[in-house]
Amino acid sequence: MNLQETLSKQVKLALQASYNIFLETIEFQATRKEFVGDITVVIFPMLRFIKGNPVQIGNDIGNYLVKNVEVVSAYNVVKGFLNIEIQDAYYVQFFNKISTKENFGFVSPKSEEKSIMVEYSSPNTNKPLHLGHVRNNLLGYSVAEILKASGKKVYKTQIINDRGIHICKSMLAWKRFGHGETPESKGLKGDKLVGNYYVKFDQEYKREIEIIVKDGFTIDSAKAMAPIMLEAQNMLLKWEAGDEETVALWKTMNQWVYDGFAITYRNLGVDFDVLYYESNTYLLGKEFVAEGLKSGVFTKEDDGSIWCDLTEDGLDKKIVQRSDGTAVYMTQDIGTAIQRIKDFPDVGGMVYTVGNEQDYHFKVLFLILKKLGFDWAKNLFHLSYGMVDLPSGKMKSREGTVVDADDLIEEMAITAADISEELGKLEGYSDEEKQALYKTIGLGALKYYILKVDPKKRILFDPKESIDFQGNTGPFIQYTYARIQSIIRKADFDYNVILSPNEVSLHQKEKELIKQLQLFPEVIQNAAETHSPALIANYTYDLVKEFNSFYQNVSILGADELNEKIFRVQLSKKIALTIKKGFKLLGIHMPERM
Template identity: 75%
Template sequence: MNIQNTIETKVKEGFLALYNTEIPSVEFQATRKEFDGDITVVVFPLLRYKKGNPVQIGEDLGKYLVETVEEITNYNVVKGFLNLVIADSFYSNFFNKINNNSTFGFVSSTTENDSRMVEYSSPNTNKPLHLGHVRNVLLGYSVSEILKASGKKVYKTQIINDRGIHICKSMLAWEKFGNGETPENTGLKGDKLVGNYYVKFDQEYKKEIATLVASGLSEEDAKKQAPLFIEAQEMLRKWEAGDKQVVTLWETMNGWVYKGFDVTYKNIGVDFDKLYYESNTYLLGKDIIEDGLKSGVFFKKEDGSVWCDLTEDGLDEKLVLRSDGTAVYMTQDIGTAIQRAKDFTDLGGMVYTVGNEQDYHFKVLFLILKKLGYSWSESLYHLSYGMVDLPSGKMKSREGTVVDADDLMDEMTNTAKEISQELGKLEGYSDKEKEELYKVIGLGALKYFILKVDPKKRILFDPKSSVDFQGNTGPFIQYTYARIQSILRKATFDYSNGSLSGVEVELHEKEKELIKQLELYPEVIQQAAKNYSPAVIANYTYDLVKEFNSFYQNVHILGEENQDKKVFRVQLSKKVADTIKSAFGLLGIQVPERM
């Protein structure tokens, strides 16, 4: 229990003892710099439960807390704010407890049936991963790591959209225009090669539409009657019928794409525990619809189509089975969710990392699963996120204007290289060391820029401004970590032992502020997990780094004459570095030992 939890418990006890009234919660904020204190209780919200002068209520509570909480040595009240002074010994004792704790902030998984499945990426096999996928995979992977740190067991998964008309478009274009091209004989990654033929299909399809329109057809009719489109539809029909030649081509080209995806995932630093394929799941759910009809969750219309009436829940009627008996996406998603719960019997909930254009879809999905009686449906979450824009404008994959994920990572590495060379920070590095460092800085800049923003917000991503060694950026935080490693290398004495336990010590204001920031880390992890928000971790890390840099500028570390204080300050610096590394690990970001 941290000091804030202790104080909250005691404020509630004090309010009950003083005013015979229970309060549900206590609001805290950091004490403003101009006032004496370490943590502030905001009195104004308590006036809902006890009418009176906020200053007097603050005085009453302050006196009660000083008498009952050993760590509180003094207090002062400014208007409706109760500022509490915490003893230095509390902070030094706290630091001694966490100093050699390598898993500080993390909670071991102890609760059964409280695991989570996190779905992310879920690409189509007709094109490479692009900038939109980058935000998706970074969010999904980071949320997985944060949930694990908070005490949950996590299964990372994706459903690969490996069937449908869009896949057939790439296949057909390769058959017609490919001349036997393969990743091996072209030197192209398989996903890029297949993506080129998706673009090629669109180019040729548009030519056919233009010809038909010129002959007198409307554009709408031309789109439907274009020979390429009709052939793609026929190819899809053959695939669904199991045509051997079509299925073989499908397996070959998807195989190229999977190898390409694997390279991209490895380079960006994400992985998966379980893969689902739409070609295996697209027929799931139909039996569930039958069961739902019998139980009254669904109803059938005159044309034979099956629907779920959600109007009483503020939504509308939702189609779950067409009149010809074929499934819709909702049917598949219902079936896939239930299949996952069967595959992982300890599953307590699922997190779907999908763009905000699907908000309504997931509201409906979760509500239907709840109506079907699945207890885990209460723990389903749509990790909805906004689009990523570039200064150059909107991306369109079929027109080939998408920002390829591999190209973006290369650009980030090159940007890091240019800026590092301009700043002249890498003297004494070998060429190999430099190239590795450029990758770490470039990817760190990309990941941090995307993850520091609340997932729901749209992002305008500017590669150049993200690789900045000043401000709220990945490289700034990485540079601070490397600075601390330099301090540790220069420490010629043994700082692994020794502590402030049992020693009466007066902490420097900057030491105290730094320990206070460290104390927040476990709660920050829990908050990030609760809100499914890596931004909470990212911005905490930035605040920790700012606090360390203020400490670094205001106190002597290696130049401190008192040996106990010197050891303590080196230990404190190391703990900050360890926490930066831990927090950045939750974001999937590496930290360099030197910069």
């Protein structure tokens, strides 16, 4: 039972003893900085059940707690707030309990619990990953890690969109203009090479449209008549028919892209447990359309198309199969979800990391799966996120104006190098050590800047602002971690002795740090429940701010008493470990020196 649970139970007993009433819940909050106390009971909600003065009620509860709860040392009442002071011994005992726990805050998975599958990335194989994919990958990976830390077994997955007209556009442009070049002959990552031909297709398409419009046709007619588009559509038909030459080219160019993606994922620090490919899944779901027809979930129109009427659920009618018998994306997503449960029977829920432009799609998908009778459908979650904008404006893949993920990662390292050199913090580093540090700082800055924001919010990403060594940034937190490592290295005494509560007199700043540490397990659970890495990011920043206040106000290695030095080094070390673990959940590495 934690402190709040203990106090809640005792406050209820106090109310029974003094007023003969029982309350279901007691409201707590952190004591405001201007008042003395460690935790505050809010009296005002009790006035609905108790007639009386809130100050008197607070005093009655406070007196009861001092007499009956060993860890309560004193109290004060300010209007309708009962501020409770907790004995130092409680905090020292708590710290001793967690000081040697490497996995403090993390919960081991229970064998009987169902697993969760987290989907993220899911790119098209016609272009490199860009800034939008970066946010997607960072969110999905971090949520997966947080869910694991909260006690869940997790599978990380993606579905690679490796078929369709967009793939054929790159393939056709390469056939027309590529002259047989390869990533090796060009000295270019495969995804970038294929992406260049996607842009080339669009340029040629626009050129053909202009010529047709000059002959007197409308733009819409010209788009439909353009020879290069007609040829791309024909190529898609050939692929679907299994044409040997077309399929061979498709396999070759997709492999170039997969090889390129692998490098980007490695540089970004994300991974996957299982991959799905749209070319293998796009026909899935049709058998369930037939079952849905039998059960009355779906209805067939006069033209032969099949629909799901969701109007009674506040949505609209959704097509699940065209009149010619071909599947739509919804059908594929239904089939893929069901296939995943077949492949991994221990999965009891899924998280889909997809931009907010697909909010409606996932409402429909989840509802249809429920109507089809799948019990696990109630545990599906759309991790919806906002776009990432740049000061220069929106990105467009077809026009080649996207911010390439690899280029962004490299730019972040260069920016980190420029700022670090300006600050002059790297004396004694070899060039190799410097480059590794720049990458750690740059990537940490990028990840933190994106993950500290609530996923639903749109982000304006400014690379230089993200690498500020002051404020709510990754480098500021990394620098604090490195500062603590420096303190530990300078400690020339044995600081591994476990001190008893009567050997430690806590400074208020030490107490505030321990109170912040107490929140870590709860923050992990809340972040898992809400699928929000921002809670971890901002908790870590608050912990770092609290440590820096402690560092500026309390002497650590220069303390008068040895026991003070020992406890403060132990506390600093635990803070550093918690910062590191928090950042690990965000996929961010920590430098030992900066």
